[in-house]
Amino acid sequence: xxxxxxxxxxxxxxxxxxxxxxxxxxxxxxxxxxxxxxxxxxxxxxxxxxxxxxxxxxxxxxxxxxxxxxxxxxxxxxxxxxxxxxxxxxxxxxxxxxxxxxxxxxxxxxxxxxxxxxxxxxxxxxxxxxxxxxxxxxxxxxxxxxxxxxxxxxxxxxxxxxxxxxxxxxxxxxxxxxxxxxxxxxxxxxxxxxxxxxxxxxxxxxxxxxxxxxxxxxxxxxxxxxxxxxxxxxxxxxxxxxxxxxxxxxxxxxxxxxxxxxxxxxxxxxxxxxxxxxxxxxxxxxxxxxxxxxxxxxxxxxxxxxxxxxxxxxxxxxxxxxxxxxxxxxxxxxxxxxxxxxxxxxxxxxxxxxxxxxxxxxxxxxxxxxxxxxxxxxx
Ligand code: SAH
Numbered sequence: 487x488x489x490x491x492x493x494x495x496x497x498x499x500x501x502x503x504x505x506x507x508x509x510x511x512x513x514x515x516x517x518x519x520x521x522x523x524x525x526x527x528x529x530x531x532x533x534x535x536x537x538x539x540x541x542x543x544x545x546x547x548x549x550x551x552x553x554x555x556x557x558x559x560x561x562x563x564x565x566x567x568x569x570x571x572x573x574x575x576x577x578x579x580x581x582x583x584x585x586x587x588x589x590x591x592x593x594x595x596x597x598x599x600x601x602x603x604x605x606x607x608x609x610x611x612x613x614x615x616x617x618x619x620x621x622x623x624x625x626x627x628x629x630x631x632x633x634x635x636x637x638x639x640x641x642x643x644x645x646x647x648x649x650x651x652x653x654x655x656x657x658x659x660x661x662x663x664x665x666x667x668x669x670x671x672x673x674x675x676x677x678x679x680x681x682x683x684x685x686x687x688x689x690x691x692x693x694x695x696x697x698x699x700x701x702x703x704x705x706x707x708x709x710x711x712x713x714x715x716x717x718x719x720x721x722x723x724x725x726x727x728x729x730x731x732x733x734x735x736x737x738x739x740x741x742x743x744x745x746x747x748x749x750x751x752x753x754x755x756x757x758x759x760x761x762x763x764x765x766x767x768x769x770x771x772x773x774x775x776x777x778x779x780x781x782x783x784x785x786x787x788x789x790x791x792x793x794x795x796x797x798x799x800x801x802x803x804x805x806x807x808x809x810x811x812x813x814x815x816x817x818x819x820x821x822x823x824x825x826x827x828x829x830x831x832x833x834x835x836x837x838x839x840x841x842x843x844x845x846x847x848x849x850x851x852x853x854x855x856x857x858x859x860x861x862x863x864x865x
Contacts, residue, residue: 492508495509496523503700503703506707510699521783527756528786531760534829535832536781536830537588537762537786537836538588538787538821539787540577540584540789541592542592543797543798543801544568545566546567548594550667551666552667553660555725556725556728556802556804556805557594567797575608575615577793579615582620584818589621589792590624591624591626595627597630609642622644623645624637624644629675634675634678642684645685647688648689648719649705651691651694651697651701652705653705656697685716685839685843687718687762687764688714692746693721693747695722695733709754710758713846715846717763719766720767720768720769723771724804725803726805747780748780760840760845761841761842762840768803770808770809778825778828782828782829791814795814798812
């Protein structure tokens, strides 16, 4: 029997796990074919465009102890910071004044009524200062469904919560084994975000210790089956003060983690044609034009850092994080030039919502209408 070629696989409408593993291992001409296909799909479904989300890393205080993360609770020699409400609002105003369609608020993970009230209040204020025009993404970890609902009602409409790895065994190896780091809770949180009506984003780290190609193929299948609206995936980059550092010798070289990340993005774009895909900052820690490469082969979102400069050094999730000594203005002009290099155009003044989300909502509404009619006929 003739062996299926990569071209044959790329011509299919759906991929088996085995297909995905083969795509992830392509080299040479086959790799070029993969990237050509994903670029074509991006062009067709999204256009040659990039939307900015001004990223405000408003606090590095974290209650969790994820074994890979540079802001984990256990790191004692890190200066912890928490932007004042005024500083957060000033950063949001900067985004609004510079016609960014959206911002993303990200921080370490804390669950408390103080945090819930504070974020709710800030969301209302951001909506107020931008006449309701700034889109808002939140990325502040696992919370109770009622907390997610309050923030949704206050104006956040997208939420990013990476599953980090969809393989529960790998998840357990990269997190402490306790109730605070429970895989099932992560999944439950993602589900409640989707049920509340957020554009829901998730993603994984690529090149983690113990991770296999089989795991990465499983991650892609998980995201497709979960029917996500947005995806943020980046290479794992070790941080010297974290427990996972002892496994450094077993890691893939950085360039290979980078290459695998590009392939994950390309395949995700082919599998889920109309979702939003972020070109993660971590790509740029490995390759100076890493994010632009991701834009070329499928990503359509970039998150320029607009955190006030003096705090950036302390939000080091991994070693060698880029742009920590730039200002928000530097980030914008540098990124715009870079995006142009990737032959894409930055879209200002638009939210740049996930098209997939719009379709999914319309589908759900039609389904409900059908259900009501059927009920009517029955009754
Ligand atoms: N606490 C928030 C967001 C902060 S961390 C949340 O849980 O969503 C944001 C992301 O940074 C994490 O989801 C993780 O995927 C990534 N990250 C953390 N440490 C990293 C490392 N060492 N290398 C690469 N990415 C890392």
